[in-house]
Amino acid sequence: MTETNWAGNLTYGASALHEPASIDELSALVAAAPAVRGLGSRHSFNRIADTTGIQVSAAGLPALVEVDAAGRTVTVSAGLRYGELVEDLDRAGWALHNLASLPHISVAGAIATGTHGSGDRNGSLASSVAGLELVTADGSVSTVRRGDPDFDGMVVSLGCLGIVTKVMLDIVPTFDVRQDVYEGVSWESIADNLDAITASAYSVSMFTDWSDAGAGQAWLKSRADVTPPDEFFGGRPATRALHPLPDESAEFTTGQLGAPGKWWDRLPHFRLGFTPSNGQELQTEYLVPRPHALAAIDAVRTLASVIRPLLFVSELRTIAADGLWLSPSHDIDCLAIHFTWRMQVPEVTALLPALDDALAPFAARPHWGKVFESDHDRLLAAYPRLNDFRTLADRLDPEGTFTNELTSRWLDR
Structure with missing residues (x-):
């Protein structure tokens, strides 16, 4: 059976997909195969999970x-x-x-x-x-x-x-969380108040189509005992539940309008009970070191005329630093700039190099599971432990059992 990813933009080239029921069965499969890749929930938009050998899923x-x-x-x-x-x-x-x-x-x-x-x-x-x-x-x-x-x-x-x-x-x-949504936060307000905006709640997401209007929606996820402001940096409180896409039903989004709920029913944007079908979309994301956040936003805005015809929506949010070598937030707090594209594969693919060029001066780090076009030198500039990771992979997997064409290109391995 031919397998595809969640979005349907990729058909995997693996010879077979195995779902072992025990560690012993998994170990035997891996030891016998010259090429293996793990396959999760198929929510990656590039070929990171692909292989010319076998795919294995740990779901069984x-x-x-x-x-x-x-x-x-x-x-x-x-x-x-x-x-x-x-x-x-x-x-x-x-x-x-x-x-x-x-x-x-x-x-x-x-x-x-x-x-x-x-x-x-x-x-x-x-x-x-x-x-x-x-x-x-x-x-x-x-x-x-x-x-x-x-x-x-x-x-x-x-x-x-x-x-x-x-x-x-x-x-x-x-813990319990409440979610409040505000509409209409201008680019001017974002430029003047970015730190205060992102510090306003446990989690803050801003959605934009890169028009001159700014962020059409700001989603604040707060501890349930926190009272949100009546006005949010020029944005007005939403009076109905919203979907990140203005014309879509909010039926499957997590609870809004300040109603408290369990952490697992508010921190995601979409409800646990909602099972997504194959998504007719592509996704790209870059994490930009926080000191460059506003400059990176301005750089993307210069591409707005070519981005907007291909875009469903973009999301801006922040992530704290960690010490993990290939984490997009390695060693520095970041602003994530996310793009959910229409399923126009040739057009999006053609745009990706220009987007990478625009963000490269800010050491922007692409999300490994999304679509992007970059090269090893740029990845090395953005991920300073990339060569250390390659050395680790050479030691733990000297025959390259778990490599594929994409990771080999990224790691120059």
């Missing part, structure tokens, strides 16, 4: 959600999707510090690509990883924990070091 491994209250961690099977663990975790009185826009993505896939939520003080999803178990190229099972020599290089791994089977995540006491 025994489900595990094991809370260690004393250690403030939860150990989960890597193939689980976030939405499959959050309610169990909440019932035990605990929470994750953040979630991505969709709770339907796999834990291992999100971590391997540096996927994130939002918030000035909130690191990426990978920043909460305290330990990993993985099957390496010879089929053996290896574990690594925070503080081990290779740990910071192994978390955001691009799938190049092995097939992750279990993940240990930091947890925090459960």
Whole structure:
């Protein structure tokens, strides 16, 4: 059966997809195959999960959600999707510090690509990883924990070091969140108040179509005991629930208008009970070091005339720094500039080099799971530990079992 990614813009070239039911079965598959890539929830828009060999999914491994209250961690099977663990975790009185826009993505896939939520003080999803178990190229099972020599290089791994089977995540006491949406925050207000805007809530997202009007919507996710402002830097409170796309129904978005709800039902933009179908869209994202945020926004605005005809919507949000080598927020707080494109593959592909050119002066870091066009030298300038990671991959996977054409190009390996 031919497999495609979530968006349907890619047909994988793998010879087979395997979903082993045990670690022993997975180990045997990996040890016998000359080329292997892990496949998560298929929410990557590029060929990071592709291979000329076999793909393996950890989704068939025994489900595990094991809370260690004393250690403030939860150990989960890597193939689980976030939405499959959050309610169990909440019932035990605990929470994750953040979630991505969709709770339907796999834990291992999100971590391997540096996927994130939002918030000035909130690191990426990978920043909460305290330990990993993985099957390496010879089929053996290896574990690594925070503080081990290779740990910071192994978390955001691009799938190049092995097939992750279990993940240990930091947890925090459960909490409630309210979500308030404001309409109409101008570019002038953003330029004058960016730090204050992004510090206004636990998580802040601004949505724009890059028109001269600025951000059409600002979504504030706050602890439930926080009272939001009546006016938000010139923006007015929404009087009805909204979708990030102005003409779309808000039926499947998480609760708004200040109604409090569980962390897992407010931190994402879309509801857990909503199962996304194949998305007729493409996505690109760059994380820009915070000191360059406004200059990067201005650079994108100069491309507005060519961006807007291809765009559904863009999102601006912030992520706290972490120490993980290939994390897009490695060692510095960042502003993420996200593009959700129409499914116009040739036109979007043609635009990507110009977007990379516009953002390269700001050491912008592309999200590893989205579509982008860059080269090794630019990636090395943006990700200063890139060559260290290549050395680590050479040591842990000397035959290149877990490499593919895309990661080889990125790593110059």
